Amino acid sequence: MLFNSPSFLFCFLPLALAGYHLLRGEHSTLARTWLVLCSFVFYAWWSPVYLLLLLASIGANYAIGRVVEPGGLAGRFRGGVLAGGIALDLALLAWFKYANFFVESLNASLDTSFHLHAILLPLAISFFTFQQIAYLVDAHRGETREHSFLDYCLFVTFFPQLIAGPIVHHEEMLPQFARRIEPGEAIPHLSVGITIFTIGLFKKVVIADAVAVYATPVFDAALSGAAPGLADAWIGALAYTFQLYFDFSGYSDMAIGLGRMFGIRLPQNFDSPYKAANMIEFWRRWHMTLSRFLRDYLYIGLGGNRRGPVRRYANLMITMLLGGLWHGAAWTFVFWGGLHGLYLVVNHGWRRLSITPSSRAARGGARALTFLCAVVAWVFFRAESFDAAWTMLASMAGIGAGATSLASGAEAWLWIVGLLVAVNVLPNTQEFMADHRPAIDFDPGLRPQGPRWRPTPGYALAGVVITIACVLHLSRVSEFLYYQF
Amino acid sequence: MSAFARHIAIWSSLSLACLAGLAAFNLALDPFGAYRIVETPVSGYRYLGSRSGKAELLRHLGCQDVLVGTSRTEVGIDPHHPVFDGRVACNAGLANTSMVEVAEVVRVALDQPATERIFLFLDFVMFSSARATSDDFSQSRLAPDRGGLDYHVGNLVSRYATRKSLGMLRFAWRGDAPVYDERGLRVGGPGRKIVMARDLFRSSLDSFLHVNYATYRYGEEHLDRLRRAVAQARKRGVEVVIVIPPVHALQLEAIAASGLWDVFERWKRDLIRIAAEASPAVPAPVWDFTGYAVYNRIPVPADGAPASETPWYWESSHFKVALGDLVLARAAGRAGAEADGPAFGQRLVAEGVDAHLLQLREDRRRYEVEHPDQLAFLREVAGRRQPS
Numbered sequence: 044m045l046f047n048s049p050s051f052l053f054c055f056l057p058l059a060l061a062g063y064h065l066l067r068g069e070h071s072t073l074a075r076t077w078l079v080l081c082s083f084v085f086y087a088w089w090s091p092v093y094l095l096l097l098l099a100s101i102g103a104n105y106a107i108g109r110v111v112e113p114g115g116l117a118g119r120f121r122g123g124v125l126a127g128g129i130a131l132d133l134a135l136l137a138w139f140k141y142a143n144f145f146v147e148s149l150n151a152s153l154d155t156s157f158h159l160h161a162i163l164l165p166l167a168i169s170f171f172t173f174q175q176i177a178y179l180v181d182a183h184r185g186e187t188r189e190h191s192f193l194d195y196c197l198f199v200t201f202f203p204q205l206i207a208g209p210i211v212h213h214e215e216m217l218p219q220f221a222r223r224i225e226p227g228e229a230i231p232h233l234s235v236g237i238t239i240f241t242i243g244l245f246k247k248v249v250i251a252d253a254v255a256v257y258a259t260p261v262f263d264a265a266l267s268g269a270a271p272g273l274a275d276a277w278i279g280a281l282a283y284t285f286q287l288y289f290d291f292s293g294y295s296d297m298a299i300g301l302g303r304m305f306g307i308r309l310p311q312n313f314d315s316p317y318k319a320a321n322m323i324e325f326w327r328r329w330h331m332t333l334s335r336f337l338r339d340y341l342y343i344g345l346g347g348n349r350r351g352p353v354r355r356y357a358n359l360m361i362t363m364l365l366g367g368l369w370h371g372a373a374w375t376f377v378f379w380g381g382l383h384g385l386y387l388v389v390n391h392g393w394r395r396l397s398i399t400p401s402s403r404a405a406r407g408g409a410r411a412l413t414f415l416c417a418v419v420a421w422v423f424f425r426a427e428s429f430d431a432a433w434t435m436l437a438s439m440a441g442i443g444a445g446a447t448s449l450a451s452g453a454e455a456w457l458w459i460v461g462l463l464v465a466v467n468v469l470p471n472t473q474e475f476m477a478d479h480r481p482a483i484d485f486d487p488g489l490r491p492q493g494p495r496w497r498p499t500p501g502y503a504l505a506g507v508v509i510t511i512a513c514v515l516h517l518s519r520v521s522e523f524l525y526y527q528f
Numbered sequence: 529m530s531a532f533a534r535h536i537a538i539w540s541s542l543s544l545a546c547l548a549g550l551a552a553f554n555l556a557l558d559p560f561g562a563y564r565i566v567e568t569p570v571s572g573y574r575y576l577g578s579r580s581g582k583a584e585l586l587r588h589l590g591c592q593d594v595l596v597g598t599s600r601t602e603v604g605i606d607p608h609h610p611v612f613d614g615r616v617a618c619n620a621g622l623a624n625t626s627m628v629e630v631a632e633v634v635r636v637a638l639d640q641p642a643t644e645r646i647f648l649f650l651d652f653v654m655f656s657s658a659r660a661t662s663d664d665f666s667q668s669r670l671a672p673d674r675g676g677l678d679y680h681v682g683n684l685v686s687r688y689a690t691r692k693s694l695g696m697l698r699f700a701w702r703g704d705a706p707v708y709d710e711r712g713l714r715v716g717g718p719g720r721k722i723v724m725a726r727d728l729f730r731s732s733l734d735s736f737l738h739v740n741y742a743t744y745r746y747g748e749e750h751l752d753r754l755r756r757a758v759a760q761a762r763k764r765g766v767e768v769v770i771v772i773p774p775v776h777a778l779q780l781e782a783i784a785a786s787g788l789w790d791v792f793e794r795w796k797r798d799l800i801r802i803a804a805e806a807s808p809a810v811p812a813p814v815w816d817f818t819g820y821a822v823y824n825r826i827p828v829p830a831d832g833a834p835a836s837e838t839p840w841y842w843e844s845s846h847f848k849v850a851l852g853d854l855v856l857a858r859a860a861g862r863a864g865a866e867a868d869g870p871a872f873g874q875r876l877v878a879e880g881v882d883a884h885l886l887q888l889r890e891d892r893r894r895y896e897v898e899h900p901d902q903l904a905f906l907r908e909v910a911g912r913r914q915p916s
């Protein structure tokens with residue numbers, strides 16, 4: 044079920060909300076059970092069979108988590124059991140997400156002809172695998188507190204964040220599930236949650252879906268071997284740059300808003316990444332919960348920056364290459380990760396020279412360069428083959444560019460320029476909602492002053508306009524890009 | 529009431545009121561004929577040619593004879609023809625369609641209890657893998673996963689439906705004549721802005737030579753779709769008649785000029801084979817109206833001749849209802865249809881297909897010799913731009 048589908052908006056969500064708020068209060072266990080059941084239905088809507096896989100994964104990880112805790116049944120074999128648990132999670136991910144990729148790569152490199160049947164990728168497997176690996180590691184470190192199986196189920200399956208994040212940490216979620224919502228809190232939660240959700244829905248259905256029509260034909264043309272014209276290639280790359288941002292940040296806003304409707308705060312996932320002045324900053328602003336996971340459980344696990352600059356850069360590259368592979372079973376994703384790894388290495392090397400842009404113009408130049416680097420990398424992320432990516436980049440550089448031009452070129456540029464200004468000038472959703480603690484660990488004090496949402500009739504009317512605009516655009520339900528990861 | 533409660537109250541009540549008003553507006557105008565609760569003075573302007581409109585036509589009209597095909601069918605096959613006397617026939621032809629969509633039209637038709645016979649008007653161009661489904665398709669009941677709440681929200685409160693409702697009001701305000709009749713026939717030709725016949729021929733051939741045939745990829749998967757559609761119809765006890773509708777001789781020349789003649793012949797053989805597979809003892813009849821019959825050989829009209837006055841064809845691709853009537857008379861098996869004029873159309877059977885194809889090649893050669901001016905016109909169109 045998609046957040047932007049009428050079935051979700053007009054049936055599932057009202058029922059889930061009504062049930063939860065009726066049951067909370069005196070029956071908080073019942074309310075949490077209701078939420079877990081709703082989450083199961085939400086997941087099973089896509090494929091009932093794969094709900095069993097999710098349940099098996101949850102059961103196994105919960106059991107292993109309890110066993111590997113200090114003082115748990117595993118005793119001195121805790122390390123081995125933990126390794127086994129992580130291996131099990133990764134094996135599941137490898138089979139469903141990467142088996143065909145490995146076989147195809149093997150066939151291509153060794154000229155063999157092994158064949159696997161097509162394997163349907165279970166929705167959200169990349170997300171719930173990472174979330175549970177983090178839980179196992181923390182359980183082994185003794186950092187998980189006493190909690191019930193019901194709460195663990197809710198931690199993994201809570202439907203607002205189940206499919207595409209934000210990737211949550213047990214420490215920030217389990218205490219919230221256990222906490223009772225006081226009578227006066229529910230209405231403010233609902234009001235703030237509805238607003239954040241509506242902003243996210245608007246980003247997705249009105250902006251991302253609209254700008255996608257300029258990206259898709261250009262990348263399709265490049266895939267078929269036709270070199271797009273210079274302007275077309277830039278339109279395609281920039282349109283995709285904004286499509287992906289508004290699609291995924293829209294999804295994240297919707298997830299955060301939904302969580303808030305149930306009185307649960309989720310972590311912030313986007314913080315105006317295209318305002319970043321360097322790549323290190325970019326990754327602190329883009330898909331923040333993934334960056335946090337990769338940093339805490341992979342980069343630091345590999346040794347982080349503790350063993351000198353060379354090991355640090357090698358660890359960065361490994362982390363980003365694996366981060367790229369996490370996004371999709373294709374070498375273009377790995378290359379995209381590697382390219383970002385390279386960006387980060389260069390960025391860290393530059394920092395060692397202690398040259399930081401101080402003037403307004405220098406910072407503007409740094410932002411523009413960072414944005415350009417991101418755009419180039421997105422070409423590999425979006426292209427379905429290296430040939431298509433190189434064709435796109437060559438056309439963007441004016442090398443061998445075709446003579447074609449999109450009939451809607453002027454319209455596309457209008458969108459692109461408008462969105463470029465918007466992402467650079469406007470506050471992001473969390474900044475706009477800063478007075479109401481929109482996300483975990485969000486500190487409004489560090490934010491620039493700007494328009495802030497308040498529960499006034501004026502903002503309610505603006506919300507009506509945005510809601511109507513969203514519903515008008517619901518007739519074509521399109522998937523979120525991050526659902527495929 | 530707290531500020532937050534007031535915010536929720538204003539937001540929810542106004543949003544619901546606006547959406548309810550919009551839904552009522554679209555329900556009353558009903559641009560795709562999905563509900564047919566009230567008939568208004570603008571109901572005649574419903575978008576019955578859209579995928580949504582055609583699917584709803586099949587659901588609501590109790591069609592016994594369903595005419596399925598491309599825009600050639602939509603423009604040229606009259607569901608009011610006397611061969612349907614006493615029966616309800618519906619024109620479910622779709623513009624710019626492919627076998628993907630046509631197979632779904634058959635599925636929806638077979639879901640209707642009234643359906644007794646399906647005429648499958650199959651065009652060569654429908655079997656190209658290069659043809660995509662239209663946006664309109666995914667929003668209609670023809671899309672296999674489209675139904676329930678999502679469909680009704682799309683029909684009642686979407687921008688798409690609202691624009692169509694406003695379009696109906698605009699047509700009525702301007703006093704335009706309705707484009708579709710109540711059985712789904714597109715009246716007044718294929719509906720281009722060009723009205724001069726020679727220009728229409730030029731424009732039509734240009735798009736086939738430089739787009740449809742230039743990008744043509746024969747889709748084996750489409751043959752499977754056809755096979756399944758015929759088999760499902762047979763299983764449900766619905767009669768299937770396969771018709772290859774007529775095209776102008778220059779359209780055949782364009783196929784040959786695009787290097788697709790062998791594929792075209794193979795396609796015909798495949799149709800005959802598939803028609804026989806579902807029931808070898810009584811194969812579905814396959815009628816072929818392509819060829820160099822006198823109707824298909826009318827010369828391209830001179831400059832300045834209006835398309836409305838050209839006999840038999842609007843342009844090389846779309847035939848007029850008058851020719852469609854001859855097609856129906858033969859394909860629907862009306863006795864004595866041959867007496868209506870020169871021999872037109874031929875029933876293809878596996879045993880005679882080689883002779884038929886050989887004859888077609890011979891007719892083509894003769895046409896090329898006897899009509900160099902027509903071929904020159906085709907070459908002129910072909911040379912206007914390079915294939916993209």
